[in-house]
Amino acid sequence: MESTxxxxxxxxxxxLVDEVDLTPVRxxxxxxxxRFVRHRLAVIAFFLMAILITAAIAIxxxxxxxxxxxSLERINQPAxxxxxxxxxxxxxxxxxxxxxxxQTSLFIGLAAVVVxxxxxxxxxxxxxxxxxxxxxxxxxxxxxxxxxxTFFLILMLVAFWGTGNAWVIIIAIGLTGWTTAARLVRAxxxxxxEADFVQAARALGARDRRIVMRHMIPSAMAPVVVAATLGxxxxxxxxxxxxxxxxxxxPPEASLGNMLTKAxxxxxxxxxxxxxxxxxxxxxxxxxSFLGDGLRDALDPRQRVEAA
Amino acid sequence: xxxxxxxxxxxxxVDGLRTHFYTQDGVVKAVDGISFAIRHGETxxxxxxxxxxxxxxxxxxxxxxERPGKIVEGTIRLAGRDLLRFSDEEMRDVRGNAISxxxxxxxxxxxxxxxxxxxIGETISLHEGIPRREATDRAVEMLGxxxxxxxxxxAREFPHQLSGGMRxxxxxxxxxxxxxxxxxxxxxxxxxxxTIQAQILELMKALRERNRMAIMLITHDLxxxxxxADDVVVMYAGKIVEAADVNTVFxxxxxxxxxxxxxxxxxxxxRRTRLEVIQGVVPNPLNLPSGCLFMRRCRYAMPVCATPPxxxxxxxxxxxxxxxxxxxxxxxxxxxxxxxxxxxxxxxxSVAP
Numbered sequence: 001m002e003s004t005x006x007x008x009x010x011x012x013x014x015x016l017v018d019e020v021d022l023t024p025v026r027x028x029x030x031x032x033x034x035r036f037v038r039h040r041l042a043v044i045a046f047f048l049m050a051i052l053i054t055a056a057i058a059i060x061x062x063x064x065x066x067x068x069x070x071s072l073e074r075i076n077q078p079a080x081x082x083x084x085x086x087x088x089x090x091x092x093x094x095x096x097x098x099x100x101x102x103q104t105s106l107f108i109g110l111a112a113v114v115v116x117x118x119x120x121x122x123x124x125x126x127x128x129x130x131x132x133x134x135x136x137x138x139x140x141x142x143x144x145x146x147x148x149x150t151f152f153l154i155l156m157l158v159a160f161w162g163t164g165n166a167w168v169i170i171i172a173i174g175l176t177g178w179t180t181a182a183r184l185v186r187a188x189x190x191x192x193x194e195a196d197f198v199q200a201a202r203a204l205g206a207r208d209r210r211i212v213m214r215h216m217i218p219s220a221m222a223p224v225v226v227a228a229t230l231g232x233x234x235x236x237x238x239x240x241x242x243x244x245x246x247x248x249x250x251p252p253e254a255s256l257g258n259m260l261t262k263a264x265x266x267x268x269x270x271x272x273x274x275x276x277x278x279x280x281x282x283x284x285x286x287x288x289s290f291l292g293d294g295l296r297d298a299l300d301p302r303q304r305v306e307a308a
Numbered sequence: 309x310x311x312x313x314x315x316x317x318x319x320x321x322v323d324g325l326r327t328h329f330y331t332q333d334g335v336v337k338a339v340d341g342i343s344f345a346i347r348h349g350e351t352x353x354x355x356x357x358x359x360x361x362x363x364x365x366x367x368x369x370x371x372x373x374e375r376p377g378k379i380v381e382g383t384i385r386l387a388g389r390d391l392l393r394f395s396d397e398e399m400r401d402v403r404g405n406a407i408s409x410x411x412x413x414x415x416x417x418x419x420x421x422x423x424x425x426x427x428i429g430e431t432i433s434l435h436e437g438i439p440r441r442e443a444t445d446r447a448v449e450m451l452g453x454x455x456x457x458x459x460x461x462x463a464r465e466f467p468h469q470l471s472g473g474m475r476x477x478x479x480x481x482x483x484x485x486x487x488x489x490x491x492x493x494x495x496x497x498x499x500x501x502x503t504i505q506a507q508i509l510e511l512m513k514a515l516r517e518r519n520r521m522a523i524m525l526i527t528h529d530l531x532x533x534x535x536x537a538d539d540v541v542v543m544y545a546g547k548i549v550e551a552a553d554v555n556t557v558f559x560x561x562x563x564x565x566x567x568x569x570x571x572x573x574x575x576x577x578x579r580r581t582r583l584e585v586i587q588g589v590v591p592n593p594l595n596l597p598s599g600c601l602f603m604r605r606c607r608y609a610m611p612v613c614a615t616p617p618x619x620x621x622x623x624x625x626x627x628x629x630x631x632x633x634x635x636x637x638x639x640x641x642x643x644x645x646x647x648x649x650x651x652x653x654x655x656x657x658s659v660a661p
Contacts, residue, residue: 196416203370204431204482205404214430218421
């Protein structure tokens with residue numbers, strides 16, 4: 001454009017003010033918040049999740065190594081102010097250890113979801129954008145992964161790569177859990193590919209990569225965010241199950257799963273030892289699920305099917 | 309004007325373009341051998357009813373035809389270079405730089421998740437390699453140029469906060485931000501109400517003058533054509549049936565289809581209870597009749613029409629695909645004439661002016 005623009009356009013300027021819509025418009029995020037707040041359980045879940053995450057980060061941080069410090073004098077000591085859940089058979093502060101275990105479980109859950117979203121979005125976007133044989137090949141791959149009993153595959157992967165390593169668990173959950181995200185993103189992409197603004201971007205000379213990264217993925221993220229939140233619940237449960245079976249996090253490291261295993265040995269003498277990690281696990285899963293439901297209603301009001 | 313290869317100022321010359329769609333039910337010849345040219349600064353109107361191949365022609369010029377569609381034949385020369393021989397990379401460079409396109413639906417042609425300023429700025433920085441900050445300033449400047457008041461504030465708004473007319477202005481700003489030589493406008497005003505439509509057309513005219521830009525204007529609205537176009541191409545079932553300058557088409561239409569289109573318009577100061585209609589529907593593109601494609605709907609249909617008529621020059625710069633003589637009379641051949649006779653008659657008709 002030549003920047004000598006002295007010519008005043010006949011249709012330009014102040015003559016058009018009547019075309020401007022001056023009513024205040026609620027932004028997208030205002031609408032999202034409004035719909036989210038309407039979902040009472042989701043709001044409760046949001047605060048519960050916030051408390052759990054804060055506690056899981058802060059308490060182990062403030063107490064240093066207390067989560068693995070044994071002491072002969074404190075064995076099976078009852079609850080006190082510094083140890084609200086008492087001490088276990090090794091004299092470890094149960095509350096602090098529980099928080100450390102929660103930290104491990106939440107970390108594995110969140111990290112696994114990051115892997116799931118990364119693989120799922122990549123595969124789904126490629127399949128949906130390019131279509132044809134690429135779509136076919138990738139979706140058949142999804143079918144194959146779905147047809148394998150996931151938990152046994154994870155068990156096998158963990159046994160193969162070595163137990164007790166959080167990263168192995170994260171990768172194993174990630175490698176088996178991406179199928180739902182891939183399908184969701186593919187479905188979004190199939191319709192987005194035909195969207196006028198994608199066609200317009202193409203007509204203005206944008207590259208495939210730019211169209212996908214900048215114009216399509218942001219629009220396809222709503223269902224993925226929902227699936228990811230629900231995926232946290234799944235991943236935490238899988239981690240707990242692995243650790244419970246002894247394939248996951250092993251003592252002296254703490255996780256909700258291995259605390260349950262240990263509590264089993266003392267169940268008749270002190271059943272509360274099982275209740276603490278058990279209830280915590282239930283709270284995490286419930287919070288993530290309700291949060292996911294609330295986000296679905298808020299972000300993606302049209303989608304009503306179960307996503308994860 | 310069509311098929312005048314000697315004209316020095318030609319910007320875009322399309323010759324014998326065929327774009328076919330290979331569907332499961334058969335081959336759809338959406339664009340079947342059309343030729344036209346646009347000179348620098350000229351506006352070519354492409355008219356026809358839905359499904360006649362107007363938009364596919366435009367997308368072919370942009371090379372945005374996707375499977376199962378394919379450009380099977382022809383050349384598309386932009387300033388003498390055949391776009392069909394360009395690599396994908398070179399073609400991307402043409403899009404947005406030399407040729408820009410605006411679409412029918414301003415409601416959905418803007419990405420809902422970015423602000424208007426962002427989207428225009430993206431286009432500018434993409435094509436000119438200037439930093440985003442600077443590109444955003446230019447975007448605001450462009451919004452002002454297309455007559456958006458309070459451009460600075462509007463640039464920070466999202467598409468859903470703007471009215472349809474405003475969005476089409478944003479689309480135009482985006483398409484023109486790289487100063488293209490040719491603007492393809494695919495029904496730019498169809499989705500807008502008439503007052504806004506008039507404003508957008510005025511804007512396009514003003515920008516055309518200032519940027520000395522050629523426009524390929526696709527529409528089914530003859531009013532828009534009369535307002536904007538220098539030359540007109542009338543399409544029917546993937547073929548050009550009539551081509552001439554705008555006055556000729558409106559005053560002396562030759563092809564019965566073009567006549568029918570014009571007759572179906574209401575006229576000022578005329579009392580009529582019913583508008584003229586063209587009877588029937590467009591033939592099924594999967595199963596086109598042999599002979600003249602318009603024959604079944606044509607009030608002048610005659611036996612010779614069983615042979616497909618060629619596109620012939622019936623007067624200087626006036627092309628028509630019809631057997632009628634230039635004066636509109638039936639050709640002098642009897643009802644029992646064979647195809648050979650018809651072809652002879654055709655040969656006799658197409659006398660060079």
